[in-house]
Amino acid sequence: MSQIFPRRLLASAVALFLAVSVWAIAPAAQAYNNPDLLPETQTPIIDLAKALTDLEEEGLAKNLNDFEAETGWKLRVLTQFDRTPGLAVKNYWGLDRKSVLLVADPRGGNLLNFNVGDDLYPLLPRTFWVELQTRYGNQFFVRENGEDRSIVESLESIEGCLRRGGCRVVPGLPREQWILTLITSCLGGIVCGFAAQPRKPGQLVAWQWALIFSPLWGILFVAFGIAPVVTRTAELLPLVRNVAGFAMGALAAFLTPVFSKSSSSET
Numbered sequence: 001m002s003q004i005f006p007r008r009l010l011a012s013a014v015a016l017f018l019a020v021s022v023w024a025i026a027p028a029a030q031a032y033n034n035p036d037l038l039p040e041t042q043t044p045i046i047d048l049a050k051a052l053t054d055l056e057e058e059g060l061a062k063n064l065n066d067f068e069a070e071t072g073w074k075l076r077v078l079t080q081f082d083r084t085p086g087l088a089v090k091n092y093w094g095l096d097r098k099s100v101l102l103v104a105d106p107r108g109g110n111l112l113n114f115n116v117g118d119d120l121y122p123l124l125p126r127t128f129w130v131e132l133q134t135r136y137g138n139q140f141f142v143r144e145n146g147e148d149r150s151i152v153e154s155l156e157s158i159e160g161c162l163r164r165g166g167c168r169v170v171p172g173l174p175r176e177q178w179i180l181t182l183i184t185s186c187l188g189g190i191v192c193g194f195a196a197q198p199r200k201p202g203q204l205v206a207w208q209w210a211l212i213f214s215p216l217w218g219i220l221f222v223a224f225g226i227a228p229v230v231t232r233t234a235e236l237l238p239l240v241r242n243v244a245g246f247a248m249g250a251l252a253a254f255l256t257p258v259f260s261k262s263s264s265s266e267t
Contacts, residue, residue: 035088044068046089049079051104051147060152063159073120073162074099075155079147081106100158104151111150112137123166124158131170132157173233181225181238182245188220189246193253205254221246 037048044064045057052060064075076093078085078101085092095101101115112133116124135141136154145153161167195213196205225246229238 034083034085035092037083037085038088038092044075044093045077046085047077047079048083049081049104049106049147051079051151053148056148056152060155064155067159071162072098075102075158076100077102077104077151077155079104079151102151102155104147106142106147109139110134110137111139111142111147112154120162124161125168128161128167128170135170135174169228169231171232173229173235173238177228177232178238181228182242184220185225185242186245186249188217188222188225189249189251190253191217191220192246193250194256196250196254197256 037046039046043061045052045061047057060077064077068074074093074095076089076095076099078089080103084105089095089101093099093101095115095117097117097119099115099117100120103113103115104111105113110133114129114133116129132154136150136157142150157170157172160171191213192210195217196207196210198204199206199209221242225242226239229242
């Protein structure tokens, strides 16, 4: 027992010495509110993470200044990685109820974050900002297109919607989202086709069952297959394809008993 106590005392002393040494030689951490990182001249973009090229930053800064002069809406961009001016940007830019601050930080799961003024929510609801973040800030989009395109395209969506008086959803229909709407349209057709299969001798179509299951296939086809397309793009081709997918799925499901009966009779 007498030997264990000195060992513990020695181990505690060594640990304390190492902790004090590390604290003494460790560099000072960067403050989260560091106004020294702010440029001396006014600019709508502070690119601490160097996500934009000089040419992109110059063109985007001119575009944001022109947009503010034209509409009164203030759009600002802050990119950061290990350093950030923090709340100091609020006074630097004079952010108010008509301002949008886009913060691009690759350390999180999503590149983009938005600080939105209260006056924008009647025109661009919270669901708009969530969709904007998930569409242009996700890791797949950033890996394929780069951080600069993520920033630029999200700002273009905001500007376009504010110019037209607001948007409920983000304009444009990405291929991945259209494929999802096509799948739900086909599933809705399959459900409708199975529900409409005749169940009595001499019956051609079981309309009653099709109507009973209409909430299910209606949600799949209309809510998830048609509505996302017509609210995001004016192109007819995706809409025609989804309608064709619904019709083909319904026809295939409806004719399945005919094929099974013919094969069993041949056997």
